[in-house]
Amino acid sequence: MEDFTLHRQLATDCHVLGDLVLSRVLLLDDSRYPWLILVPRRPNVREVYQLAPADRHTLLDESCRVGEFMMRAFAGKKLNIGALGNLVPQLHLHHIVRSSTDPAWPGPVWGHSPAVAYQPGALAQRLLMIREGLSLRG
């Protein structure tokens, strides 16, 4: 089987948190939203339906685990999940914890405004907190 390589755009925009059984877990470098991205480690997959049936279920289980953890950890008002990929063809699933005070509320975050990167200290703290909460090895 061909090896999985993280798409360079995702590698540029995100910090790697670690791996679940199927997915690589990324933190998008936008300090305004708790925003995780799951990338199934399967090469050449663009759509969810292109995954094998067992992988689809694993992806949803991982999505629920990540989403529920993030909503509790950040006391979110609503979780937004999305698989878009119009620009980055590698299948990736966004998980964004929304709050009624975030810049884009109640609209979608995609295309709203440029990201605001984390400050180094805040980034280190957030990576540590999420890795511990999801039992990820970074």
Place this chain on the structure above:
Amino acid sequence: MEDFTLHRQLATDCHVLGDLVLSRVLLLDDSRYPWLILVPRRPNVREVYQLAPADRHTLLDESCRVGEFMMRAFAGKKLNIGALGNLVPQLHLHHIVRSSTDPAWPGPVWGHSPAVAYQPGALAQRLLMIREGLSLRG
């Protein structure tokens, strides 16, 4: 168990195509995009992770069935899937077939511009085609 009732905003914006095992299938009344919405017929569910594990898997199976059918039927370039629900709290999963010539490409469709309703003849034709393709009884 409390009965499921379709949220009035979804009932206003969409046409009902029929039911799969778990989900009600809706066509959004926007002729610019082939756009289906799956609504699990479970009361008081707002997030995917609030569904029972078996329902989660059924939802993903139905999402894949609907998404793959729509992508083939409309020769789509990319499928966009999203669970947002910031304004309509009832859990619903968008499936939008994107093309490089659609009005919002390559940006997200949500929040882009007001819907353009189907003309009656085109609507009837589309409902029939999708009901047949997904073996739905309308």
